[in-house]
Amino acid sequence: MWDNRVLGTALKAALSLTTDSRLARGLHDAAGAFPRPGTPAAALRALERTQYTRLNARYRPAHTWARLLLRGGGVTDLLTDDGTTAGGLLLAMPALWEAVVRRLATEAAVPRGGRPVPSNEGTGITVRGDLGSTSTFRPDLLLSLPAPGTDQHALLPIDAKYKRYDRHGVSADDIYQLLTYSAGYTPAEAPTAFIVHPQPGEYARRTLRIGSPQHDLGVIHVLGIDTHAPPEQASVWMRAALP
Structure with missing residues (x-):
């Protein structure tokens, strides 16, 4: 045939x-x-x-x-x-969203005296002793921000997730990942990390508090950025969410 x-x-x-x-x-x-x-x-x-x-x-x-x-x-x-056509491009959306979040967070942090920490500054989390060579990993973005009430700077890990976290809860894998980042970079008394995801149509923010029967393990702020909003508005939301 x-x-x-x-x-x-x-x-x-x-x-x-x-x-x-x-x-x-x-x-x-x-x-x-x-x-x-x-x-x-x-x-x-x-x-x-x-x-x-x-x-x-x-x-x-x-x-x-x-x-x-x-x-x-x-x-x-x-x-x-x-009988119809659709114009479009095949894009690696997770990588594109990561670039968007990196620029958005940087523009929100700079007016407050913050800055992104370059990935070549040796700040990755390192794994030694496993089979094979030593491995290193780090969040999509690491911000250095002025610590309130001091002349010191504190690190804040931010991960861009191209996922519809406005429709379902944050996955266990992402919670484990962000808890590792918060333990590796933020003060032990206030471990904190951010997830930023796209949320077409509205801006939303929620806070996940993770704890065990013995003590609190950390806080993860989940920001849903309205992808229909102008970049200037998204930057305002991001700036307001930063500690």
């Missing part, structure tokens, strides 16, 4: 794009289950002539991905079956 020949052609095209050996083996095995592939041009011509009915509607999602692979396109191609 031409439908299967098109899919075999798309799988062959996908095989040429991957650098992961396990994925390559999987694509090779899957392609072997389809008829001998034709040329990408012939497959695209067949797809352009496609009329979907109740009998072949099940092929529509696979054909959509075949077009995406064979055209070398992007998000714009995903809605062409419905």
